Amino acid sequence: MATEYSSTLLNSYLFPLSQSQESGDGTPSDDQYFSDDEHGHSHFTRGGDTKQMKRYAEELLQHERSTIQVKPDDTVIITPHLPQLPNEILARIMHYVLKPGPGMYGRDNRQIDQQLDLCTCTLVNKQFYAIAYPLLWREPVLELGRTQLQRINDSLATKEAPPVGHYVRNLRLDNQICNDTELLRLMPHIPHLETLSIENDTDNYLPLMTSTSLQQLPHHCPHLTSLTLWRIDLSEAALRAIGHHCHQLTDIDFNLITDLQDDFLSALSHCPLKTIRLCHMGERILLTETLVLEMTKKDLTELHLTIYEPSGLIMKIANKHNKTTVVPCWPRLQVLNLECCDGIDDATFIAFIKTHPDLQVLRLDGANLTNASLDAMAVSLRGLHSVMFNNVNGISSGGVRRWIQNCPRLVFVEFQQCDQIVGRDVLLETDNDVLRGFLKLKKHDIFKIHRAQGTGNAHG
Template sequence: MSLFFSSTFMNHLDHLPSEVISSILNHVDKTWDLYTCTLINKTFYKYATPLLWEHLEIPGDDTLPYMTAGLEASSSLPSNSPGKFVRSVLIRHALSDDELLAFIKHVPQLNDLSLESARNITDDSFEHVPLYVPHLTRLYLGHSSITQWSIEAMRRHWYRQLNHLEFEFCDGLNYELFSALRQCKALTSLAISHCGLENNNGIDTIQDAAWNVMALPNITSFRIQDYLSNCTPFLPITTTVEQQQQQQQEWRLLPTLFPDDYFDDLPSTPTTPQQQQPVWPYLTHFFLGACEEMTDAMALAFIQSHPHLLQLELSGSPMMTDKTLDAIATYLPNIVNVNVDNVTEVTAAGIRRLMQQCPKLTTVGCDNGHIYPSDFDDVDPSSMEISYYLNGVSYVTRLYGEAFLGY
């Protein structure tokens, strides 16, 4: 909302109740307009200043030093320090350890921190961050070289309230990351992308890591993705003996839903108690990259036990087929987005059935080099993403939007 106050209105601002002022400010959605409100009078300054500083987005290299200097100058007057109003910070540019520590100590009530280009951030600074911002609930860290040392500091100080954690291209981590995170029971969203966990020496194996992450009871969104790693062990399949036996009985009922021998790789060996893993009953978003050992039967077991899924990505499997797509259509009535990139055995016919049977579906990723525009000649080309190759062949990589209107 853009603001313009007439002189008549300005004369009456001193008499407005605080509730009215708060209501006015809640409809101001531009930073410059909030700043203008702080200049009206003392009352507007009092109520507009917390909103002005609540969310900070720092885009360029020059902005952070000036902001830190301003916060430092105001820190001698705690009652007037704007740093106490800051709740979320997004820093897009690269910064050093010293710059991070100089800034972070002035925002003690911070809840949400995103460092998009943290390539110069190491344990030297980050292990101290939890001491300065003890109330943090959300963290995104990209391109950092922090190690398990910082993860342990996070666990000690944030384990009670940290609920959203995302690491991307942080190549100093290994599978021991998850043994520390296991104690962060408040975590609901966890994403680890392209961190090369298997490349760094550690005691824990990928099976240990999978067991530890399965112990988090409140996960609603999980992503693990690395092009060079097989992520299949992170599939949260129900594995207690009793549940396995119940599932075996359900497998026998499948001919009533699918043709005979539809699933030809049903699990036959019940797991031992040592292998038991809890299910994530609240899971709505699941992204598993490079699931090289994933089979249709494994996918079915997972899909059946997580009926609330809205977004599902299972990519990089040479063994999954259209049977997985049919299972999605059968057991996930609210599915919105599906991605089966690099699943080479998925066909256009299977994708078409999925589109026909999922009324809420809006996106299907299908980049496997075998889906052609001619397979969907009834779909508007503007509703498809198409890749064109030098040999003149084109492939459909994604269907979205109006592509689903005719189904």
């Protein structure tokens, strides 16, 4: 298309010149124009001054990306080149293609539609291909069915330079398409993998992925920075292998189906963990001092505990640590999500947040807090923007409204089963039918409360 366009443009300029170079008796002069040859070259000959001819051609093509060559017979060959978009423009196009759509969360959650769009981009031209192809393989999207996984394994095994698998950075697998055998086949081809998520579906009868393959994973994929293992029977040997090889691992998300020794995090002592998410399937698991002390050895920014009790031990040990050192346990902690918080009272909570002022997201379940803790949050946690309280019965509607008015960065607040909370007493325009104890406020709701500050309409 670009060559045809260039030829058309040249014709529009050069044909008038040939028509105007007629002799006085109407016969054509020696000037001639020949249309494009099969290679897309434009030929223009003239019996006059070659230098003047070349200058004229250059002026005509000042807006075209073309090469001009003058041959010994005075033929000027103009070779148009396909214009290329700046790489910055292509980067913006790819950013738009990969932009998460409604209902999609996180930068590593690519959908099949995005993958198909990237595939289309590789077909545009060589420039698009060079940029889109590595992105296409950066995060292969696997639909349910092992046939696709087999095809990907076959593609990864082909001899290319560089190998296709060297592009792969993010991968999500579940045992509906992958078992130990297939994972072992896959791992040698993806040495630069950074993010891996593996999930077993315990509700079906397919073979589960086990520590048999996971124990080999770190040897083949030592550059892992994020590892998610859901419903996995994780062995101590697999953990030791991860800790031995993966010295860049910063994020773990373990949903375990069997018990581990309470010092299992010591196997990851060489991993610079920043985020720890631990959940246990089935019965509640005792949170021990040994496990918490292992956590305090990490410079965490996020800590999530589900079905580990008593989670109040986290704050009690952290407070005890802070009394003996000037550096808090987790000076950069931004996200704290704890279930089973019965042991957290005002004194414990207030002492903790005073030494962890960078908290931005807070979720507590079952804490014994009152309005005093809300007032302390307004003073100590100036960057707090999202709060979720469940079964926190000592706080009142008036305390919540006052707290919101004093927290300028809040954008989301949710209360569930908090007995004293009455929605219309916090946000006066709330529907009267909202259940007592339940309240969800988003950014526009919080803005209304800030705007109405000082009206004296809150109930205590």
